[in-house]
Amino acid sequence: MKKILGILCLVVIYTSCNQKRSYEEYKNITNSEVDYPIIPLPKKSDIKEGRFLLDETTQIVYEDAELEKEAAYLSELLKTASNEEVFLTNNLEEDKHSIILNLDNNLPEEGYSLKINYDQINITGKTPKGVFYGIQSLRMLLPPSAEKQGIDEITIPAVYIEDQPRYSYRGMHLDVGRHMFPVDFIKKYIDLLAMHKMNRFHWHLTEDQGWRIEIKKYPKLTEVGSVRKETMIEKNFDPYKGDGKEYGGFYTQEEVKEIVAYAQDKHIVIIPEIEMPGHARAALASYPELGNDTGPYEVATKWGVFDQIYAPKEETFTFLEDVLTEVMALFPSKYIHIGGDEAPKKEWKESKQAQTVIKREGLKDEHELQSYFIQRIEKFLNSHGRQIIGWDEILEGGLAPNATVMSWRGMQGGIEAAKQGHDVIMTPGTHMYFDHYQADPKSEPLAIGGFTPVKKVYSFEPTPDTLAADKKKHILGAQGNVWTEYMKTSDYVEYMVLPRMSALSEVVWSPMEKRNWEDFKERLFKLEERYKALGYNYAEHVFNDPKENNNSQEESDQ
Template sequence: MTMKRVIHLCLLMAAAGLWSCTTQQPVAPKGSVSIIPMPASVSETADSFLLDKQTVIVANNESDKKTAALFNAWLKELTGYELAVKEQGDKNAILLQTGNDTTNAEGYTLTADHNHITIKGNSGAGTFYGVQTLIQLLPVEKARAMFIPGVNITDAPRFAYRGLHLDVGRHFFSVDFIKKYIDLMAMHKMNTFHWHLTEDQGWRIEIKKYPRLQEVASKRKETMAGRYADNKYDGKPYGGFYTQEQVKEVVQYAADHFITVIPEIEMPGHSLAALTAYPNLGCTGGPYEVGTRWGVYDDVYCAGNDSVYLFLQDVLDEVMALFPSKYIHIGGDESPKVRWEKCPKCQARMKQEGLKDEHALQSYFIQRMEKYLNSKGRQIIGWDEILEGGLAPNATVMSWRGIEGGIAAAKQKHDVIMTPGEFCYFDHYQSKGSNEPLAIGGFLPVSQVYSYEPIPAELSSDEAKYIKGAQANVWTEYINNTNYLEYMVYPRAAALSEVLWSPKDKRNYDSFVDHLKVHVKRLDLKKVNYAKHVFEVTGKVTDNGKGGVAVVLNSKLDGGKIFFTTDSTAPTPQATPYTAPVQITRSGTLRAQVFLDGKPFGNEYDQTFLFHKGLAKKVSMASAADAAHRPASDFTLVNGVEGNAAYNDNEWFGFKGTDMEAIVELDSVQDIHLVGINTINVKGDWIYPPKQVVFSVSDDGKSYKEVYKQNTFAQQGINKVRGHLQAVRGRFVKVQMQNFGKIPAGAAGAGNGAWLFADEFIIN
């Protein structure tokens, strides 16, 4: 850099009030780059580019000019001005250059030095993503001029499909908000918006040939209020739908941000709203009512009625005219068979087609619709239930019930989008705080999202090629406004974006959190109501190796100091400062809080412990819990923490349709006065109490004697099973819990295996 350039920069910065002319050469410091998702390769240089009002953007095609306009919209928020867009320029310029590299169309390079910034995209998408990275190189503070650090970046995504879903059937969101949702996706280099447009509780897209879908199916008389189990309703009519012109507007807006919109038209289940409008499409003929409660309804499209297929073909014709996407999502999930089992038309169709059961009938339904879409040059995506009864030939599977469906589909050489609830369901709780807004259940903190690896270890390298990417799902049963929606999605979507874009071997959660400290200021500029749990105090219960447990406290808040108490009193800066893991030596409550400048930040950590003989002892389980509700280790069963009623604390072991058995080994043969375990009864969420619980005791771990049995349980909430014993001695204690089995007809989830939940195996 010449001395003239140094003087020029110094004077400019001084005029802007950003620099003193007595200061050394103004260069952005190394380590100032903070980009989410992290690029594949970044190297910083001892150089910088001064962006000011005289800087120009050089763009030579319409796509790059649109991208330049999007950059200017962001810049204007920071500086108050936009840069001129020209077709020529060199110095003091941002050069957008789009090539035609087919190796990875979304890849780009970005270099910044004192003369110019050059972004070379392999395609228009690559250039766009390069500009998104450039935006994150800008300071987050408002100024008239700003330095951009010298960098050399080479970048391309790891996965081709990087998705975010939104359910607008349960709750409806405006076009303006959908555009903001797309803006935020683009900021994080997500490229697929899965728009869930039809549901039992509302049909949200205009279909001109069937006006009753707008007039009837888009409205419900009221909405469930509170938890499903409460069975309360608000008494307020609710509705909304998108006109075809609005849909076109959204699709074009997304395309300008290099995002593909995949529409979902649910079939054969989740179709109650459509049946209400056109009752002849159901097995019973109605009457039907648009759903007012959450859960799964028995009424679905009649698979034996040819009018259903003609109706859906007509609907899909109008949908395909609006959405140019290669894929159309046809749902296929949670479709009860109880109506089909009794429907003469469905049974006749099964006999006519030689179908062995109703699962095969669903496969027939899906394959018939797939053939129609294939004839129009489109392909289908469906939830992993479309595997049941035989997979449609060209279908892509979206694996949501854990990873097993994805594994099965990949082994059959079908493309897969991974979206398991354990890592990708953003309607789950993200904090254990008592003041969290109501959510569907589960526990999914940002750290767990970030830990996700989309390619299952069970797949070979050839099979792994069928994993095209992953997607977060946002179901809106309890999410009824935009502030709540943003709170549930961010920063979890930022974490997933890095999982899907950045190289696996370069991902590091601590680095991500450091970058997030800067990144949330960008979310502030976009007025996003993001959750701040990442920076609160957290606690991890661990085995202390001495026959007990300890709690490791942590906070990612810069400058924060943690104080704690063990006597249930509220922590203050006068309480015990945290310096080492807190040893739990008796029953009681540990409370901890991070303080910044003497003031509490975010939610407090609050955990009650139950001290007992089985605490931290060796535990073994006969079979693993379901991946959707599986704590980090079996140690959780004897860690002194009882799972909460909302089951959002990652303490509960969940078994879907299967039994539970566990054995705890004490240090020696000794007196046992009490055995216990907790379970849950929340039938609205498909969680049932066991048929029975049996405890047995053994001296040698081979020969067991039954000591307590229970087979009656409370109707609702947590059931604390406790067996008080007399004159019992032993070293090994076994618990066996028998699953309820199939959920009965008429109940939520009818026909599915019931969930059995268990936590804290207590021995005294």
């Protein structure tokens, strides 16, 4: 027995010494640029010698209770990577092999620092959000295969990073009015945003072709408005040809709450969009009394812009205020998007009721009537502590006092709004519409038109040189838009989004002077391996064609 115990002691001593030696072995390893394929590119990054070995002794330390969710999130990432449980603690022991999460009020609002040595990792942010972004950079330093399988030995290259985003608004949009997608996919989409350090998800919930959010006070919005009798086949506008298949669906309020909470854990704000005064066919089919007496109405079965819009009468404002009250209860976002685009004025020109409002309010024309409409909604939302975002058409007839503008018809609308002192999100169709083709249409799935390859997205500069220095501060950032007329499945959405979202993430995060297409492309090849590990369906053109074509075509209508 003494002999056996002696042997066991020797084994324990040997194992302990061997473990010590294994750390020492990684202390002086030389790293190179290729070991740091982080997208979006950090503001400052200094390569160091050594690598951190992730093993059974690694622990995650968070001394501030605010970081508990970030610690748990990192623990799950590392458990997937290594197939080993990673111990969480809020007590730091100096001699432990640790990943330490900290808060430091001296850092920028969304900034973080990431310090990796062979024996310790420190991730520090001003807020939990900054720490979360630091974790995303750490994630990019793990082998791509670690996203879905345990790896026997994982080492992470030493580095010191100081980082913060260039823009405060880094967004992606998704239209679920034309085609909607399961809750699980919406979460998967949010995961993609999180991986790319994006912080806004613009959720387009109502359209001519479908109302997709439950409003308890107005049940017909989902009973009637969420269902269209069929869908146009491809681009058979004239003569029209439908598929004869009923299409419908909506998100319950419980599902919306679940998605909002999921996004909040990833530090993503969901901005809901409730369209007005146009793109209202689904609502008018549900409550025809809100129209300009041009019914009967039905949920649209083809794509495009329709003359039928809300009537500017008191019943409409009551309805919209009731709807927005329920929306505000579900979404804590400061911003509520109210659309405001593509609202033909034909019905208002021919409506006695609309003309009466124009005369009563001393308005010049139907454009000023739309401004009156938007301003009434803005006052209501402002009174509840919220602000509106609208597409750049809300500039026409006079901009609502506190409105933020999304400039989609090029850059000019955003420039004009910024000159007037309004905040702007740049999302021009030329560069930010991810429903456009990425290659020769003959070899691509059906899309709305246009041509926007990855290189063109990467070339986008959100802040125009023509703006005066004191007005540039109004450019909050940029957003990629995903309109789903021709995207029937979540796989197709992924294909149209990736890797264009990756290019956009660097546009809105990284310093302009550090952006370099060739360097980005090298890092993107590494990110492609991560796409594969995560099971995303992505477009491969940029990977197959190093000289990706950068010609442009006219953008398509929204």
